[in-house]
Amino acid sequence: xxxxxxxxxxxxxxxxxxxxxxxxxxxxxxxxxxxxxxxxxxxxxxxxxxxxxxxxxxxxxxxxxxxxxxxxxxxxxxxxxxxxxxxxxxxxxxxxxxxxxxxxxxxxxxxxxxxxxxxxxxxxxxxxxxxxxxxxxxxxxxxxxxxxxxxxxxxxxxxxxxxxxxxxxxxxxxxxxxxxxxxxxxxxxxxxxxxxxxxxxxxxxxxxxxxxxxxxxxxxxxxxxxxxxxxxxxxxxxxxxxxxxxxxxxxxxxxxxxxxxxxxxxxxxxxxxxxxxxxxxxxxxxxxxxxxxxxxxxxxxxxxxxxxxxxxxxxxxxxxxxxxxxxxxxxxxxxxxxxxxxxxxxxxxxxxxxxxxxxxxxxxxxxxxxxxxxxxxxxxxxxxxxxxxxxxxxxxxxxxxxxxxxxxxxxxxxxxxxxxxxxxxxxxxxxxxxxxxxxxxxxxxxxxxxxxxxxxxxxxxxxxxxxxxxxxxxxxxxxxxxxxxxxxxxxxxxxxxxxxxxxxxxxxxxxxxxxxxxxxxxxxxxxxxxxxxxxxxxxxxxxxxxxxxxxxxxxxxxxxxxxxxxxxxxxxxxxxxxxxxxxxxxxxxxxxxxxxxxxxxxxxxxxxxxxxxxxxxxxxxxxxxxxxxxxxxxxxxxxxxxxxxxxxxxxxxxxxxxxxxxxxxxxxxxxxxxxxxxxxxxxxxxxxxxxxxxxxxxxxxxxxxxxxxxxxxxxxxxxxxxxxxxxxxxxxxxxxxxxxxxxxxxxxxxxxxxxxxxxxxxxxxxxxxxxxxxxxxxxxxxxxxxxxxxxxxxxxxxxxxxxxxxxxxxxxxxxxxxxxxxxxxxxxxxxx
Ligand code: NOJ
Numbered sequence: 001x002x003x004x005x006x007x008x009x010x011x012x013x014x015x016x017x018x019x020x021x022x023x024x025x026x027x028x029x030x031x032x033x034x035x036x037x038x039x040x041x042x043x044x045x046x047x048x049x050x051x052x053x054x055x056x057x058x059x060x061x062x063x064x065x066x067x068x069x070x071x072x073x074x075x076x077x078x079x080x081x082x083x084x085x086x087x088x089x090x091x092x093x094x095x096x097x098x099x100x101x102x103x104x105x106x107x108x109x110x111x112x113x114x115x116x117x118x119x120x121x122x123x124x125x126x127x128x129x130x131x132x133x134x135x136x137x138x139x140x141x142x143x144x145x146x147x148x149x150x151x152x153x154x155x156x157x158x159x160x161x162x163x164x165x166x167x168x169x170x171x172x173x174x175x176x177x178x179x180x181x182x183x184x185x186x187x188x189x190x191x192x193x194x195x196x197x198x199x200x201x202x203x204x205x206x207x208x209x210x211x212x213x214x215x216x217x218x219x220x221x222x223x224x225x226x227x228x229x230x231x232x233x234x235x236x237x238x239x240x241x242x243x244x245x246x247x248x249x250x251x252x253x254x255x256x257x258x259x260x261x262x263x264x265x266x267x268x269x270x271x272x273x274x275x276x277x278x279x280x281x282x283x284x285x286x287x288x289x290x291x292x293x294x295x296x297x298x299x300x301x302x303x304x305x306x307x308x309x310x311x312x313x314x315x316x317x318x319x320x321x322x323x324x325x326x327x328x329x330x331x332x333x334x335x336x337x338x339x340x341x342x343x344x345x346x347x348x349x350x351x352x353x354x355x356x357x358x359x360x361x362x363x364x365x366x367x368x369x370x371x372x373x374x375x376x377x378x379x380x381x382x383x384x385x386x387x388x389x390x391x392x393x394x395x396x397x398x399x400x401x402x403x404x405x406x407x408x409x410x411x412x413x414x415x416x417x418x419x420x421x422x423x424x425x426x427x428x429x430x431x432x433x434x435x436x437x438x439x440x441x442x443x444x445x446x447x448x449x450x451x452x453x454x455x456x457x458x459x460x461x462x463x464x465x466x467x468x469x470x471x472x473x474x475x476x477x478x479x480x481x482x483x484x485x486x487x488x489x490x491x492x493x494x495x496x497x498x499x500x501x502x503x504x505x506x507x508x509x510x511x512x513x514x515x516x517x518x519x520x521x522x523x524x525x526x527x528x529x530x531x532x533x534x535x536x537x538x539x540x541x542x543x544x545x546x547x548x549x550x551x552x553x554x555x556x557x558x559x560x561x562x563x564x565x566x567x568x569x570x571x572x573x574x575x576x577x578x579x580x581x582x583x584x585x586x587x588x589x590x591x592x593x594x595x596x597x598x599x600x601x602x603x604x605x606x607x608x609x610x611x612x613x614x615x616x617x618x619x620x621x622x623x624x625x626x627x628x629x630x631x632x633x634x635x636x637x638x639x640x641x642x643x644x645x646x647x648x649x650x651x652x653x654x655x656x657x658x659x660x661x662x663x664x665x666x667x668x669x670x671x672x673x674x675x676x677x678x679x680x681x682x683x684x685x686x687x688x689x690x691x692x693x694x695x696x697x698x699x700x701x702x703x704x705x706x707x708x709x710x711x712x713x714x715x716x717x718x719x720x721x722x723x724x725x726x727x728x729x730x731x732x733x734x735x736x737x738x739x740x741x742x743x744x745x746x747x748x749x750x751x752x753x754x755x756x757x758x759x760x761x762x763x764x765x766x767x768x769x770x771x772x773x774x775x776x777x778x779x780x781x782x783x784x785x786x787x788x789x790x791x792x793x794x795x796x797x798x799x800x801x802x803x804x805x806x807x808x809x810x811x812x813x814x815x816x817x818x819x820x821x822x823x824x825x826x827x828x829x830x831x832x
């Protein structure tokens with residue numbers, strides 16, 4: 001169903017747009033309510049809210065009143081800002097937990113406050129508005145914004161003044177650059193006050209919630225003679241005071257006023273919507289020695305007709321006073337801002353230049369070329385730390401999550417991927433288990449719960465690195481163990497297998513320990529006897545890789561052990577693990593199966609079916625039957641549910657496996673991360689049409705078109721962690737967007753399995769699994785120094801099966817194209 005259709009009727013089947021938003025026809029409410037505030041126009045048609053600009057790698061927004069803030073992440077790897085389409089957001093240096101710079105009010109009303117705001121005021125009338133649209137009450141007459149790769153842009157007009165602001169973090173300074181250009185489009189001179197405003201928070205967000213009343217008097221904002229405000233977070237007992245930076249708020253335009261005290265600039269019983277200073281004639285010149293800090297800079301300018309003026313504002317950090325002065329001086333140099341933006345764009349061009357595809361499906365093409373790798377890069381940077389949904393208060397680097405995030409960075413930057421892999425391995429103990437979360441920036445003690453899967457994931461990343469680069473040397477690099485001593489990368493990976501081998505349960509499967517991939521499973525294995533059948537499949541997948549890694553690192557003596565272990569687990573999976581129509585998920589402490597037809601709830605679990613295939617463990621008839629059960633019992637028109645039926649009382653009404661409401665989160669929702677493995681499994685089975693159905697229905701813009709914008713709510717350009725399932729009251733509501741394992745695995749599923757371009761040890765494998773109706777596609781893929789310019793022609797209208805491959809005019813045998821490091825590019829013709 002297209003979005004145009006959805007404008008006129010609810011989609012068929014179980015998807016009913018629900019109770020809290022009007023369904024069907026677009027309607028426009030009056031523009032003001034009886035109370036005088038602006039009424040919101042609720043419109044289900046996504047096309048009225050946003051549009052993709054693929055050539056520019058941008059998504060453009062036509063309205064500011066989205067159902068939720070639609071975010072972007074601006075970052076140079078050290079200084080970061082999460083910024084919404086309407087200008088709300090939060091800046092932080094390295095860690096949002098201990099070096100958060102600005103305040104963002106999570107879960108509060110009004111939503112999406114505060115942010116880095118400009119106000120444009122006509123001095124004569126006093127009226128003011130914001131190029132970001134929010135938060136001022138006066139709205140621009142014309143407005144749009146756009147997220148691009150590492151930048152966000154706003155363009156607005158009011159009262160003959162046009163404003164364009166580009167926010168970005170450049171590579172040369174740790175600062176958010178606010179690049180404002182104003183033009184007078186009228187016939188008369190305009191006297192303007194321009195204000196730049198941010199609310200500083202306490203750098204430690206948890207301390208802010210707990211100890212603000214005392215610690216707020218240990219922060220200061222002072223005026224610096226360079227014409228800037230400097231915010232100092234001098235709070236006692238902070239974790240790394242010597243690394244806490246000073247924050248500067250400066251501009252390259254002369255100031256006509258400033259405020260460092262929020263009470264002075266905003267005033268009491270006011271908000272960013274109506275700051276007192278702006279309404280009362282200007283900044284008050286306040287500084288702050290304890291209290292609620294802010295940064296406000298005022299610029300009084302006159303713009304003649306047709307005149308254009310640029311003001312750059314820099315919100316940045318530096319270690320000390322001298323560094324602040326240097327950073328400000330450098331930022332004010334002519335050309336600094338343009339150079340920084342240019343470098344940012346070039347960096348992204350180079351990064352995304354690794355892969356460029358042309359596909360029959362433009363939605364898939366956009367996602368694969370642009371937004372999916374971009375999102376995956378942000379996951380790699382931020383793990384599951386801070387988003388509109390996650391407050392950035394506790395979660396550091398998750399071992400399990402980050403191991404998987406690495407997979408989608410390997411193709412683009414193997415060096416970056418390797419350094420993250422080594423960082424993770426540094427959290428491993430000599431016995432092979434690992435810390436569950438750790439805090440490299442904050443220096444806090446790690447979370448040490450022991451899970452059955454965490455330590456195993458890194459082998460997948462190591463194998464992918466080997467396949468990408470063809471260079472096994474890194475397997476011999478020494479990496480410390482968390483509890484002392486060191487071992488090579490290979491020895492770390494081997495220790496992980498040994499740990500699992502030493503923790504098998506009474507039935508022979510890996511013990512569940514605290515949980516496996518599925519966080520909720522701790523409820524059924526508290527007594528330590530529970531076993532994870534899924535972990536057996538994960539182990540199997542890893543063992544296949546370990547055979548290659550052992551050979552590549554010069555340890556052939558380990559191969560037989562890995563093969564024997566694989567075989568043992570494979571037998572168990574197909575015997576005890578088989579329920580009759582699908583694979584079982586786990587064995588609970590009490591010995592009963594989880595994921596069995598004998599129960600009324602949670603009979604079937606998605607992961608146990610997909611990984612039976614991915615691991616190569618499923619006997620062919622069982623594998624096929626299991627994936628048919630997925631199709632028949634779990635698939636919906638908006639993605640595949642993680643379990644069915646949802647849990648309300650299982651296994652014990654007094655202690656159900658999960659407290660999630662049915663159809664939400666970990667309970668019967670469409671868990672997008674787990675959907676990626678169904679795509680891979682179907683590709684491995686050769687069922688290209690089904691794989692593509694599973695892929696396409698979760699493309700965020702496609703799901704939004706189907707569900708309706710006010711039901712789906714989250715961004716249409718990045719994956720969400722989950723969509724509420726049909727058993728919930730809001731089927732199709734997307735949650736926890738941006739930071740989700742979906743990003744990495746969806747990228748792998750689409751590029752390596754559907755499009756079938758997969759690095760393997762001896763070259764680049766081309767083995768597509770596509771809809772039979774596709775006529776073909778092209779991919780340019782950089783691999784081991786050479787660009788493979790691949791044209792796939794689906795001559796026989798099949799889903800799988802490569803008839804011939806011709807490289808630079810020469811036929812090759814099989815489906816693996818050897819590395820051509822001595823050529824800069826090769827032309828590859830693939831006939832299916
Ligand atoms: C989100 C967690 O970050 C991830 O580690 C886990 O695998 C999934 N939830 C599923 O429980």
